[in-house]
Amino acid sequence: MWKRKILKHNRISRKLLGWFLIMSLLPLAVYGYASINNGVKTVKNEVMTKLISVADDRVQRIGDHFFDIEKNVTSLAQSPTIINTLREFKTVFEKGKTASTDNRFFSYNYSAIEKGFGLFYTPGKAASRYHDLFLISPEGDVVYTATKGDDFGTNLITGLYKDSELAQVFKRAKTLLETNISDYMYYAPSRELAVFIAAPVLSEGEFKGVIALQVDNKDINGIVNDYTGLGRTGEMVTASKGVGEAVFAMPLRNDPEAAYRRKIPFGSQERLPILEAVNGNKGRGLAVDYRGKEVLAVWRYLPSIRWGVVVKIDANEAFAPVDRLKGWSMIVGFVTMVGAMAVVFFVSRSISRPIVQLTESTKIIGGGDLNHVVDVVSYDEIGQLADSFNDMTGKLKGSYLRQERINARLQREIDEHKLAEEKIRTLSYAVEQSPSAVVITDVNGNIEYVNQKFSRITGYAAEEVIGQNPRILKSDNTQPETYKELWEAITSGKEWYGIFCNKKKSGELFWESTYISPVRDTDGTIIHYVALKEDITDKKLADEKLEYMMADIQRSNKELEQFAYVASHDLQEPLRMVASYMQLLQRRYKDKFDNDANDFINYAVDGSKRMQELIHDLLAYSRVGSPGRYFEQIDIETVLDHAIRNLGMSIKDSGAVVTHDSMPTMFADGIQITQLFQNLISNSIKYYNEAPPRIHISAKQNKKAVTFSVSDNGIGIDPQYYERIFTIFQRLHGKEKYSGTGIGLAICKKIVERHHGKIWVESLPGEGSTFYFTIPEK
Secondary structure, three states: OHHHHHHHHHHHHHHHHHHHHHHHHHHHHHHHHHHHHHHHHHHHHHHHHHHHHHHHHHHHHHHHHHHHHHHHHHHHHOOHHHHHHHHHHHHHHHHHOOOOOOOHHHHHHHHHHHHHHHHHOOOOOOOOOEEEEEEEOOOOEEEEEOOOOOOOOOEOOOOOOOOOHHHHHHHHHHHHOOOEEOOOEEEOOOOEEEOEEEEEEEEOOEEEEEEEEEEOHHHHHHHHOOOOOOOOOOEEEEEEEOOOEEEEOOOOOOOOOOOOOOEEEOOOOOOOHHHHHHOOOOEEEEEEOOOOOEEEEEEEEEOOOOEEEEEEEEHHHHOHHHHHHHHHHHHHHHHHHHHHHHHHHHHHHHHHHHHHHHHHHHHHHHOOOOOOOOOOOOOOHHHHHHHHHHHHHHHHHHHHHHHHHHHHHHHHHHHHHHHHHHHHHHHHHHHHOOOOEEEEEOOOOOEEEEOHHHHHHHOOOHHHHOOOOHHHHEOOOOOHHHHHHHHHHHHOOOOEEEEEEEEOOOOOEEEEEEEEEEEEOOOOOEEEEEEEEEEOHHHHHHHHHHHHHHHHHHHHHHHHHHHHHHHHHHHHHHHHHHHHHHHHHHHHHHHHOOHHHHHHHHHHHHHHHHHHHHHHHHHHHHHHOOOOOOOEEEEHHHHHHHHHHHOHHHHHHHOOEEEEOOOOEEEEOHHHHHHHHHHHHHHHHHOOOOOOOEEEEEEEEOOOEEEEEEEOOOOOOOHHHOOHHHOOOOOOOOOOOOOOOOOHHHHHHHHHHHOOOOEEEEEOOOOOEEEEEEEEOO
């Protein structure tokens, strides 16, 4: 008894402790959360302000750098020295085209001009900020480069580097007659990423050529890799917009080899800041970078060089002060909670002790000892409760005697109802275990009872539908007139039978046949409706499928018969007559016509034969889609051997070697599978290289389907034609080289699709082909 008291005492103490902690610590928790949240916002704003400042500074420095270079190039283009030097280089270069560059006259004159020009411009100076200088003639010839790289002497319109950024900026400067900046892309002669600034050289308004400067990357690298204000993890990311992707332009702090090697396709990942930047967008926020790490980032766009720029820092580093704040908040909260628990423990003991005594007294009284008196000395609400319990005990004594008399009377009534209940129970078992769903409603249609079968069919438990209207199963696929007819029948006391398309709890539609009958009381008044329901979905779907299949078979047969008649009679007979008379004309009058006439007759005869082949193949193609033979269990190895025997003459003439693995047994149309193998093997024999054809057929079986393959060592197929070759009338080669109508593979595809499989090819030109097709197990 003492232990039970302590247990109750502890339970009340825990409740008091819990409520006290909730009421006292909740404000502290809310305050702590608000403080931490405000700290996060403050830190984020401070870091973002610093990043914006750094980003704007870097963008301004890069923009100013290129602006200065652009002014220098424009100034050089207007210099008389550049104009005269370009003319002299062009003259010597034109003469040198007819002689080797080792020609003494050419070398002497060119070196003399170059020496004079070197006094005006010397590449490689620290102050020059350029990697190379180019003088380009109006025709696109690179008549001078300071570094004498591989691009010297080439033509930027027709030569090796016609697609380079140097060529593109030359063309824009020539066309627009204004200074232009190229994209930052890899340039092969200098073996690095390069950007070019080109200006037109004009003399008295006449276009004389273009001067182009390749910018030295050192200054840009210095700006990009300046990590001042970016902490331990911050960096600046630069990229240009390529074809469908963002191409990183400069080395990164976390990836020194990123320049031109790291690329991010558009749309391949979530919207990264660098993708937003290269598309011309400006923004800031919490994002994920190219490494997949969470960062605070600011992104900008540099229109002058078409760069996207992102300045970022890892979120872990940025929010480190907030993490420290969270740690201290947890320590303070824990100390506060321990102190509060100690206070509540002592207070709860003084409150819970009389409550435990009162609880034990109630158990004694509840056990039947109505003479027990609750002995709690207290002048508060608990003492008042003890007095109320004592008054209640006295009243219970009187009520107990009265209840004994009532119980005797009730026992007699209970005995009388037991027999009736047994009958009801038997009826209930029958209804509950009925193979049909049973629903009982009141006169307003509200559900009062459903059996287990109803729950299994609809997915609704009984407690979910009691009190509901059967409209919860309504799917809107049953005509409103049906419900109107139902209600009019049963409210007038008649029985009703019909079919509904209803909806299960899962949303799945199902069909059910329903029989509804009114239930009357002894006075003949309708008091309930009972419905017997049966799920007929499978039968309904089977009927619809059978009806659809019969209609499809009739339509297909009709189309096939009509086409077969046209192909075999209306087309073939006239064509056969034309071919016969043309062949007769060829035999009788061959020596009487000139060569052109004989060629014309040969063309007509050859065309007639190919037309007959085409009609024959079209007829075969149309027959594949007709219902034809039923599927049956066939030995694929027997079918394959039959197809190989049919091609025996072609195999012998071509010297082909046909091998195959063990083949399975499965349900299929044997005739069509024979035709399928025959067409694929025939193609392998037809399209072969110089070596005799070597063809191998294999089969790989899994749980759902068998995958067959037909491999050869033929001429192969370009990947761009993988889909086209299965389209009717599509040929990849002229009829002069390879015969055929372009229908064979289309027939193969139609046969495979009739068997609910798929067909595809894997091949490369000159490396042979492998055709795959699948046939499901069932």
